[in-house]
Amino acid sequence: MENFFTKPTKKKKLTSFFAIIGLSVLFTLILHVFLVSVLVAKFDVVSVFFSLISEERVSGKNILVFGIDDTRAVQRSDSILVVNLDDQNKRIGILSIPRDTRVKIDGAGFTRINHAYAYGGVDLLQETVSTFLELPLHHYVKIDLSGVEKFVDIIGGVKLNVQDDLHYTDQAGDLYINIEKGEQVLTGQKAVQYLRFRQDNEGDIGRIKRQQRFITQLSKKIFSFESITKLPKIVRHVSNTVHSDLSFSQMVGIAMQFKDAVRYNHVKKATVPGAIMLSGGAYYWKPDISSLDTIVDDVLLGFNKQIPVVASLLDTQPVNHKPLPQTSSKKKVKPMVRTEILSPPPSLPESKIVSIETLDFDDPKETITSQPLQPSSKLALKPVHHVDVKPVELSKVNNAKSSSQTKDKVLNRRKLTMKEVSRVAELVDVNEQYEFAQLNVEVLNGTGKAGKAKRTARVLKKFGLNIPRFDNAGHFNYPNTVLVDWKGNIEQSLKLAQLLNIQPENIIVYDKDQKPLDFTLVIGQDWKDIKHLLEQLDKYEHIKKHS
Structure with a gap:
């Protein structure tokens, strides 16, 4: 395991600075993948620190990016991404894996995918994800998710207009949220509370909206002169937060690849498809394997296949998916309309009423x-x-x-x-x-x-x-x-x-x-x-x- 920021020289500090600026678009992009997922439990710090990576081009490689909360007694991977880099075609593919996805873990049987790291560290998580996707994983980037609070404090907080009072207490989960509405500067602690709140009428949708607002304001703060003057402290903090088997020069190269992919609009992103399931008294995200294989081919490997949209009986809303990847013929994708059930009248002449x-x-x-x-x-x-x-x-x-x-x-x-x-x-x-x-x-x-x-x-x-x-x-x-x-x-x-x-x-x-x-x-x-x-x-x- 390599800590790729070690005793930064002036040249490395300058390179790190440009990596931060050049990857701000990547930062917002990857985070957006997590924001649209209803299964993400907390703010995606992976995106924040993944924007601090590297000059040697990495092509045809799959990178596992995951976040770990070091504040827990038992560490589990709360955020999991697989990123594919295709430098030849100037494209990037990003697939997010919900942490409750039910998979088979060697030695543990079928359970949540985020347990793999707790059972066997990086190696077992990498093996589990690779087997699940039937895809080789060449590198990894591990993030300490608890670092988001300190990161926000280092840059001096984030100015934000909180639209509603946010109050929630969960003593068992050690979660205390107390934020008043109105324009204010969120400290690191308040920022984490703001990003984790989901107890309003909109649930996860409301949390997604708040995270989007926060990301917009955070991006502005990163570009500010105040943040530039704090670059050395930011680099030192990230050096203790991000660990990878990628070299520093490879990190800089990845930054340039993201820049090219965004420029040519060649970034594809998706989430593992599936549905809620209940097994043995526990809930999971049950992956739709047939659709997943198609998504892996299209999003990560770049094969232009139409991704099927599977209508679920539990979903009563029309399909509001983001535009699906189009084929070379630019054919329109035809989403499905959800199934609905009609309540029969209290009594029907043709119905068989029996004792x-x-x-x-x-x-x-x-x-x-x-x-x-x-x-x-x-x-x-x-x-x-x-x-x-x-x-x-x-x-x-x-x-x-x-x-x-x-x-x-x-x-x-x-x-x-x-x-x-x-x-x-x-x-x-x-x-x-x-x-x-x-x-x-x-x-x-x-x-x-x-x-x-x-x-x-x-x-x-x-x-x-x-x-x-x-x-x-x-x-x-x-x-x-x-x-x-x-x-x-x-x-x-x-x-x-x-x-x-x-x-x-x-x-x-x-x-x-x-x-x-x-x-x-x-x-x-x-x-x-x-x-x-x-x-x-x-x-x-x-x-x-x-x-």
């Missing part, structure tokens, strides 16, 4: 029939369809979101967020004995295979659930089983999802307190019949018998 007792008997006509199953059209989820849209600019995202939020308000629905899943995972044992008394669940067959709804309903009844009816869904083209939470009972929906082996990405949440139903289960093609349920039922009955 609980009828579920105890097999119905030959229902389980074995020569007649084709007919879907119930009014119970349909609107299918995903394509529309031509113009690429969404960041400045226009709010307008698009406003339209979507209006639609969501009319339908009285919302997403199941990572924050909700994590809170339940932290406070509730979803693997404990299942208790579903007084919950009303309807079961819909979305596969077209006769008898699935009834057989499933019969087993669910034995868990104490009320099953007022089972029926066919609006169509039989559901690839995934979907759980609809009509009343926003997140704790129960996650417990039920655990029982049914449904991931959070396939949970749709409404807030309709007056609806007689609590949940709707739509059986999809991925449903493994009732084998899994019967295994859970045996455990449930055993626990109940001996409790």
Whole structure:
């Protein structure tokens, strides 16, 4: 491990100064990758100090950039980037990896990727990321994330207009935020509080906006004469904060490569695609491997492939992705419109209303029939369809979101967020004995295979659930089983999802307190019949018998 700033001479100090100035664009660019990710837990110091690197060109190499919080008893990598340098084509590729991404770590099994550093240091983290992306990693840059506070203090603080009062206390997490609204100069401590605050109505989106404002003001401060006069102190601080196996001359070369890439608009950036998942009572970011492979080819390796946009049932907003990389033919990318579920009327003439007792008997006509199953059209989820849209600019995202939020308000629905899943995972044992008394669940067959709804309903009844009816869904083209939470009972929906082996990405949440139903289960093609349920039922009955 090399500390690449050692006893800086006047020549090296001057070179470092120009590296800082020349990489200010890079600083904002890399940080932006983290700002748009809802899974980033704190300010990306990687970007701040990565702008202090190096004259020897590095081409065709992949660099692992990660941040470590040295204030913790157990160090974990909180921010992870992979940067590809292509000097020949004047391009840079940047891929950010959410710290909660579930991967296989040698010797530890499947867990969060940020645990790799704690288990085996740089070598194990490098090996884990390389295996995950199927990509060789040639160098690394390690950053002490706790250095952001001192960095801001060294440059004399950052002047910022705080738009709202920010107050939050988490004694267990040793997080205390107390910032009044108004124009002020944020010290290092206050800057960290400002960048970590996420407890307003906008959650991560609000935090992203605040981080963007901070970066703008920080960039101005770095360019100021006051900061230039403090260059020696800045260099000394960075020398204790940034560690790498890259040489100083290579760092300067990287700075020039970023400058060229930005000049030619040849910088591509992306985040590992995926969805929220719950496993063993813990929440993770489950990567979409097929989409990830395409992104790695396009963003890091420079192959012009169209990146697929996968619509998730939990996302009720239209796709507002940043413009995707275009092919040489400049074809427009067609994002998907999110799936939505329509609430059926309280009673439907064609629906099969059954008493609980009828579920105890097999119905030959229902389980074995020569007649084709007919879907119930009014119970349909609107299918995903394509529309031509113009690429969404960041400045226009709010307008698009406003339209979507209006639609969501009319339908009285919302997403199941990572924050909700994590809170339940932290406070509730979803693997404990299942208790579903007084919950009303309807079961819909979305596969077209006769008898699935009834057989499933019969087993669910034995868990104490009320099953007022089972029926066919609006169509039989559901690839995934979907759980609809009509009343926003997140704790129960996650417990039920655990029982049914449904991931959070396939949970749709409404807030309709007056609806007689609590949940709707739509059986999809991925449903493994009732084998899994019967295994859970045996455990449930055993626990109940001996409790």
